[in-house]
Amino acid sequence: MKTLTALLLLLTIFSLPPAENFYVVKVVGEVLCNNKTLKTGDKLTEENILHFSGKEDKIYLLSPNDGYFLLSPGDQEKESKKWVVALKKAVIPQNKYYMTATRSSNNFSSFEDVYDLMGFFREKVLIVNETPFLYNTEKIPLDDKNYLLFSDLKGNKKVNLKIDNNSFSIAGDYKDETFQLTYVTSAEKKEIGTFSLTTKSRKAISEELAVFFNNQSGKNSSAVYFEQIVPYISEAYGNTNMEVIKNIIDKDLRVKVAKTNLP
DSSP states (O other), X not given: OHHHHHHHHHHHHHHSOOOOEEEEEEEESOEEXXXXXXXXXXXXXXXXXXXXXXXXXXXXXEETTTEEEEEOOTTOOOBTTBEEEEXXXXXXXXXXXXXXXXXXXXXXOOBOSHHHHHHHSSEEEEEESSOOEEBOTTTSOOSXXXXXXXXXXXXXXXXXXXXXXXXXXXXXOOSSEEEEEEEEOSSOEEEEEEEEEEEEOHHHHHHHHHHHHHTOTTSOHHHXXXXXXXXXXXXXXXXXXXXXXXXXXXXXSOOXXXXXXXX
């Protein structure tokens, strides 16, 4: 009888589904698990408990089965100087601390007119290694009399804008710093928009994107790009030149993706 009971117990254990793994894509602020500060590439299971050091902290996680999740403490009460989130409960879609970006698209190629500038420089903007932005020199002339004015709302930092023929780039180190952009001409001042600017190195972005491909080897790379990476970049960083993102995937990660998500 004891042998039969033990056998049944072993069969029950081996028949249980394995705990789902999650991989850290990006951490905003400081998030800990088992007293360890989490970083890009770390592996978690649904049994882990996450400790957020601040109410505004966030963590982006990849589930090979269900895509990626954005978790934050939300408005829950702080416990023991930290905000605590049980991963198993937090990844249930109905939970208020769960959020994932919807499928989206970013087809930026160049700024054809002022309205393209207004559509891009709003909310959040990511610059990777002084990304060059092409622009229509006839509709958006940039010279001594016509220029882009970036105003730092805090009054202590300027945007270093470099202009080269039909493109311009932004140099400098910025981390969610808010700017107001105005296009100044001899005739008028056109308010473009207010946005937070973040700059990241090519290496840093490459490490984050590698998490998507390294842990989903069985999935179509183009599907991973359009269904997970595109909305991830949009949610985590805002607008950017997605051709640079594709180039990182192609050259640095050596992964090929299609030009479109259409069959």
